[in-house]
Amino acid sequence: MSGELTERVERVRLAQVSSRLSVEERRAHLIEAAIGLAEKKGVAGVTTRDVAQAAGVSLGVVHYCFENKDALMTELVKALSMELRDSVDANESVWQEAGSGNTALRDLLRAGLELMWLNIEATPQRQLLTYETTTYALREGEQTPAKLAIAREQYNFNDSTVADILDHARDATGSTWRVPVSQLSRFTLSVIDGIVLRWLVDNDSESVRTQLDLLAQALAGHAD
Incomplete structure (x- = not known):
């Protein structure tokens, strides 16, 4: 044929x-x-x-x-973000067997980050696409504010996802955050953005896991 x-x-x-x-x-x-x-x-x-x-x-x-391409792109970035959220929720036993205390919180956060990373590592083209949607929205947003809204929607949704994970980890370990979760989620997302972008450049997964260790430790340092 x-x-x-x-x-x-x-x-x-x-x-x-x-x-x-x-x-x-x-x-x-x-x-x-x-x-x-x-x-x-x-x-x-x-x-x-x-x-x-x-x-x-x-x-x-x-x-x-979809009303237009911008509406379709907005839903596209949500779909990509949902894939990451679903990857963290995929193994419920991680949350159920957490234990309590700061060490348990650090280990639980690291386990959640690992679940997220496994999804990222398996889908490099989709990860590159998340950066492209952001730069596309920023570049075009000067002339078309609706396009800038795509990037803001993307980050608002991701902030919400990370905040939910942090709250889930807090509750599962009986911990208390000393910093507003909104600030912790913003910080976490910024670090993950940088880690993933660097990995797309050098493909060094071993280094990524070291960085995720450091991120989990840093986050746990802001909890009682």
Whole structure:
């Protein structure tokens, strides 16, 4: 079967699948198509027409689900953030067997960071995409404030995710934070951003785990 024919058959199959989806399922399907495209060609190069073609639906379906590309990109960054949140929640036993005290808090935070890191390490292209969505939003935001909102939404959501993890760790170990969780989450996210970006450059996973040890220790130092 020729490449062109294979592609045509795949589009028909995708269209048939899409026709059976609910609105929420169709939105998720389009977001995943957008992520796949953005991983290959960058956020700036993705159009709603590209997404429609990749998902095997009409352009009208995309605009029915998302008002415009900015709305789609906003949901894209949320989806990427949810993947990290889900990776930390994946092993509930980590939280249930935490113990108590500062050492237990440090170990629990480190275990949570490890779960997050395993997801990051397995998806380097998606991690690069998170930085691209931020720079895309900042670069375009000067002319279009709605694009700047994409970056702010991304970081607000990630701040909330990290704050939830910190609160979960606090409760699981009977600890108390001496610093507002909003500040701790902002600090944690900033450090993780830097760690991941450096890893994308040098691919030194061993060094990453040392940095995560230091981060867990630093965070635990702000708790009683």
